[in-house]
Amino acid sequence: MLSVLFFIKNSISLHRVNLFLGQRISGADNLYLATRITQPETFEAMINRELLEKYNHPVPRYTSYPPANFFTEEFGPASYLEAIDQSNQWNPQNISIYIHIPFCLKMCFFCGCNSYALRQAEVVEAYHKALIQEIKMITSRLDKKRRVSQIHYGGGTPNAIPVEYLQEINELLFSTFEFIPDPEIAIEVNPAYLTFDQMTGLKKAGFNRFSLGIQDFNDEVLDAVNREKAGMPVEDIIAFLKQDSPNMAVNLDFIYGLPKQTAVNFSETIRKAIELKPDRLVTFSYAHVPWVSKIQKKLEKEGLPAPDEKIKMYEAAFSILTQNGYEAIGMDHYANSNDELTVARRNKQLHRNFQGYCTRRTTGQVYAFGVTGISQLEGVYAQNTKSIDEYISKMNQGELTTIKGYTLTPQQVVVREVITELMCNEQIVWNHLGEILGMTSAEVKNQTTYNPELLQQLADDGIITLSEEKIQITPEGQLFIRNVAASFDPLTQAGQTNFSKPI
Numbered sequence: 001m002l003s004v005l006f007f008i009k010n011s012i013s014l015h016r017v018n019l020f021l022g023q024r025i026s027g028a029d030n031l032y033l034a035t036r037i038t039q040p041e042t043f044e045a046m047i048n049r050e051l052l053e054k055y056n057h058p059v060p061r062y063t064s065y066p067p068a069n070f071f072t073e074e075f076g077p078a079s080y081l082e083a084i085d086q087s088n089q090w091n092p093q094n095i096s097i098y099i100h101i102p103f104c105l106k107m108c109f110f111c112g113c114n115s116y117a118l119r120q121a122e123v124v125e126a127y128h129k130a131l132i133q134e135i136k137m138i139t140s141r142l143d144k145k146r147r148v149s150q151i152h153y154g155g156g157t158p159n160a161i162p163v164e165y166l167q168e169i170n171e172l173l174f175s176t177f178e179f180i181p182d183p184e185i186a187i188e189v190n191p192a193y194l195t196f197d198q199m200t201g202l203k204k205a206g207f208n209r210f211s212l213g214i215q216d217f218n219d220e221v222l223d224a225v226n227r228e229k230a231g232m233p234v235e236d237i238i239a240f241l242k243q244d245s246p247n248m249a250v251n252l253d254f255i256y257g258l259p260k261q262t263a264v265n266f267s268e269t270i271r272k273a274i275e276l277k278p279d280r281l282v283t284f285s286y287a288h289v290p291w292v293s294k295i296q297k298k299l300e301k302e303g304l305p306a307p308d309e310k311i312k313m314y315e316a317a318f319s320i321l322t323q324n325g326y327e328a329i330g331m332d333h334y335a336n337s338n339d340e341l342t343v344a345r346r347n348k349q350l351h352r353n354f355q356g357y358c359t360r361r362t363t364g365q366v367y368a369f370g371v372t373g374i375s376q377l378e379g380v381y382a383q384n385t386k387s388i389d390e391y392i393s394k395m396n397q398g399e400l401t402t403i404k405g406y407t408l409t410p411q412q413v414v415v416r417e418v419i420t421e422l423m424c425n426e427q428i429v430w431n432h433l434g435e436i437l438g439m440t441s442a443e444v445k446n447q448t449t450y451n452p453e454l455l456q457q458l459a460d461d462g463i464i465t466l467s468e469e470k471i472q473i474t475p476e477g478q479l480f481i482r483n484v485a486a487s488f489d490p491l492t493q494a495g496q497t498n499f500s501k502p503i
């Protein structure tokens with residue numbers, strides 16, 4: 001019966017698992033048969049549909065706390081400058097730099113990123129100059145004894161602009177700051193536009209982590225979402241990037257829940273991905289938020305997969321990846337067993353910022369540059385304008401373009417710590433958090449909407465294990481971690497609902 005909660009441990013044989021699957025999921029036999037052929041071990045976890053029905057309602061993604069939709073326009077350039085000056089004192093003192101390149105050669109209909117159609121070469125050049133100007137303005141105020149641990153280029157499509165521009169920005173940063181040993185210099189790229197010359201230039205510019213936006217290997221799916229496939233075999237891209245670069249890491253990004261995707265064809269995509277042996281892999285749950293990204297309305301015409309089919313895609317990806325040497329990091333990230341993130345997760349040292357998961361080693365104050373960039377400092381968020389023209393013209397006049405932001409209250413700093421700990425390390429040890437925050441366990445709980453009845457319900461449903469001292473997410477509760485986080489969040493408990501669903 002679908003209503004039976006069960007979690008299949010490693011010890012259960014494949015034969016037994018297939019019996020279960022045969023009873024539970026009809027119509028997906030090919031999918032699981034194919035998995036059995038490639039990986040004759042076991043399945044690790046399957047999702048209880050009853051729980052899903054109960055908990056698959058809109059909750060924040062908690063990429064930040066408070067979520068970005070709480071930022072206000074009262075927070076402007078003066079507040080940001082003040083926060084930058086104070087940030088030299090904050091811990092951790094590492095500097096993390098985010099650079100937003102908003103341009104894309106072709107707009108994907110699923111896109112929820114801050115992306116814009118590529119403009120004329122003069123505008124791109126002016127944008128690059130504006131970035132340099134903003135970097136000089138902000139970094140001149142930073143204490144140069146602090147070290148850079150991470151640079152991340154996101155978009156849009158950073159490889160949509162000339163590679164020389166990215167080289168120049170990196171050179172400026174390398175010459176301005178000291179760096180920690182083995183810093184992460186990462187870039188998101190669309191493989192449709194990568195060339196060997198471009199990759200050579202990017203490697204020379206110092207990039208040591210590439211995230212390739214694959215999304216799906218199925219041509220029909222890519223056609224339906226208005227996206228070009230990779231311009232050359234992805235294995236050639238990875239081989240070229242890794243050649244003579246022992247520290248090079250390659251991530252692959254996928255999305256499930258798009259038109260024309262099924263559990264069967266998405267599992268083919270994931271199996272193909274595994275053959276490429278990426279260091280990390282992300283399977284994003286497609287976030288359908290047409291009230292924010294109007295272009296997504298086009299996908300409604302194509303027809304999105306039924307909710308249960310989307311869940312099967314998640315299950316298939318999870319099963320295939322975890323049986324092929326990858327470990328799940330949070331809900332949608334997977335990393336190989338030697339990866340820094342996997343080790344940090346095991347040691348409960350995982351952290352995250354707007355760029356995604358990171359470790360305590362790379363965690364720092366995040367200074368963001370470019371349109372829509374969100375800086376993430378100890379007690380403050382600050383976001384730049386969304387207008388490319390405004391950004392360029394204000395930078396030419398030496399003015400910052402902060403359009404909104406947020407200063408956390410002392411209570412929100414505590415809630416953020418609780419939620420981050422839960423989202424990253426799947427547990428809350430109250431007295432440990434108390435030590436970090438300089439208060440007792442009871443005081444930490446009191447700052448959140450700690451609700452014993454709600455938590456007991458989550459425990460009865462098998463999502464958490466609960467004691468006075470500790471809350472632990474169970475393996476089957478992993479999927480509902482955002483719901484557990486929301487139970488401590490005064491803002492969400494007050495009734496905000498325009499978020500996406502967990503799956």
Ligand SMILES: C[S@@+](CC[C@H](N)C(=O)[O-])C[C@H]1O[C@@H](n2cnc3c(N)ncnc32)[C@H](O)[C@@H]1O
Nearest residue numbers: 111112155156157188189190213253284286287
């Ligand atoms: C800035 S894009 C990556 C770089 C490049 N623009 C590309 O598409 O290859 C970041 C990633 O966000 C994910 N993404 C975009 N829109 C999304 C949505 N609506 N829901 C979930 N993930 C999404 C995609 O997997 C994409 O690779």
Ligand code: SF4
Nearest residue numbers: 104107108111115156
């Ligand atoms: S998914 Fe990437 S390439 Fe497609 S529109 Fe969004 S940012 Fe641009």
